[in-house]
Amino acid sequence: MQDMLQHIAELIKEKDGFTVITHVSPDGDALGSSLALYAALLQMGKHAQVVCQDEVPRAYRFLPRAEAVLLPENALQTEYAISVDCADKQRLGTAAALFDAAKETANIDHHGTNIGFAVRNAVNAKAAAAGEMIAVLLSMLPVTVDKAIATCLYTAIMTDTGNFAYNNTKPETLRTAAALLAAGADNTDIHRRIYATVPFAKQKLLGKALAAMRLYADGKICMTGLTLADFAACHAEKPDSDGIVERLRDIEGVEIAAFIREQEAGVYKISMRSKMAADVSRVAGELGGGGHKHAAGGTVYGTLAQTEEKTLALCERALKEVWKEL
């Protein structure tokens, strides 16, 4: 991995005119990593720009130079393009055209499924975040990690490790985070902005979902649902329901959590989580969807009551399959 990053460091040192591209629906790692790389390029006196198909979500607009992130239609074609945190070319969205038309390309990513779609590829599935890789790359360049860069990289690593809680958090991850704190990242401020700043509508929607939740199967299944009318009553939108299903899963004794959301009249999206042994991806498969053992989703056409009934029956079956292990 060091060699691959070195190869990209050489490109940056020798050339000029870079487009840093990150993925559609950008998260903290996508924006933190690409803005840190952008700041480093500017510090080296390079011509550079950051491009993303989608606008920077409100929660990440505090990142230094977030306002500089360009939509593809406002960007210039440059000779060199570097993708950050993108597992494949599709993740570049409409910014892929800028990538394809570049003279030379690089790809810096931490997804194990990345097959290396650029000329120079640095892919490290052991890195907790693309931000961890950017930190190594910057150490190979004549760049000082200032407060702005430290803020971006700390945010990248913090968000992709779930505030340093997921099992991708390694000793090296914390050593990097420690160096970023020393370089001026304000961990308390970043944490407050990311984890402790919730829109009123989102909190109100959560309240509605929690008030309607029910336990089944001796307390091992927890389910709730929200209709379009519930969203309207809270002045909430679809992204405001993110995180609800995890709150159900976190309840003591619950093994399977199911959150049902009316997407449009008569169409219900089901998000499921399992805690230990149950495989919700198989339930999702029966609901025309898919996912992983512990996180999956599907769709039901009908009424909310029918959706609940169908989902509950499938979840009960998934629970019976692993009953002895619980």
Ligand SMILES: [Mn+2]
């Ligand atoms: Mn990432």
